[in-house]
Amino acid sequence: MTTPDRTSVLLLRLAGPLQSWGDRSAFNRRETRPEPTKSGVVGLLAAAAGRPRHAALDDLAGLGLGIRIDQPGSILRDYHTVSDYRGQPLLSAAVNAKRQQKPTSPAKHTHITQRFYLQDAVFLAAVEGPEGLITTLEHAVRHPVFPLALGRRSCPPTQPLSLGQRTGSLEDALRAEPWQATPTVRKRWGGQHGNATHIDLPATLEDPAGNEVRDDVPVSFAPGGRTFTTRRTRHTYLQAPTGLTPDPARHQNTGGHDPFALLGW
Template structure:
């Protein structure tokens, strides 16, 4: 029997990448499928998903609606912030534990200079997302139980991104009930809608994401997935 699971993702910071590199960790404007799959795996205590578990997730219909918080004047306070990091500096080479933390080249040799590396990491600020998964009721029931009693801690992309609202917001018989719950949350929190993300057949600008996981011989790889994004405000302006 088909059901709809509502997952609410809200917090001071979130980050959802699809093509980041070590030195530059960017975020897309909304939760990715691979990011949500990772969150659900953490809730279930799964570190290495099987092909069957991957297929069960990607067979579900996934919709995302994004919202921003407003200030007292009714203006959106949602932005993207960039955090500046240095990695690998100040470690004592004579200490065997600290020496392991010093960045190395691919051949295992030390890099020239101090070994310090600069990274920049982007975060969505003051965002909330309503994610609805629709499909196999048995799979969604398993996800629901895991979100209510997660095995591992749950984060919105990285460990510094702590959710400030319960992720599980209900398992419903259809979209009508889940939409009513979303409207209830949006009104109670005074949020403004920014965007909707649907499968490629939906209305809006098409975008290809590198967020579809597949497992081959226990090796996790990624392939592309196309979605349609419909904006309800100037998202780029909100991101400052």
């Protein structure tokens, strides 16, 4: 049973071959931020809930958001050239009195576009809000009405996407959840660090007193009328459990002098 004043946290594992979290674009260039935007996460939740693009977003935009970077991935640039197979000049965005597109002037026969993606990245998103709304959103993510995407429709998420609800604060939930990196990355890191039990991971948390302002809070997703407002965030590091088994050999006393013994390393 839920109560109106009780809050809950929904954890989402945002992982996939490609992700793209743009907060600005210019004609033929679509960039991505190094971590998910609030507009992207709200868009995913709205799609899961079956909300049309013109639907109100006040309740979703008002949710708290924290992002933990479990695996940063790397940037991929997708470079395209576009031309008319008949050899004719490309059309411009301008139209004439008959609402027909005008040809480019001066004539342009090749158009270059660039799209940027994050490849092999894994993020842990914590969404905090009223328990009733969070419960509804968790069910929606597990049974989405519209296809879900990681910032762009061509970027579907891998499973599991929803890790369920947690009690306590948003930051506590991000600290307690085990590291979500891929098995290959975790195994390689464990070999270098003796399967240490905890790892420090960068995170971005919403904070009214934060020192960074981001213009990525959606007001409307309506076609032709997409609008956004700002929020404040702060950056930090969170120590999270790795889920790895410690290597006893790294802590075994061999009889020699160990300068790190007093530090418990």
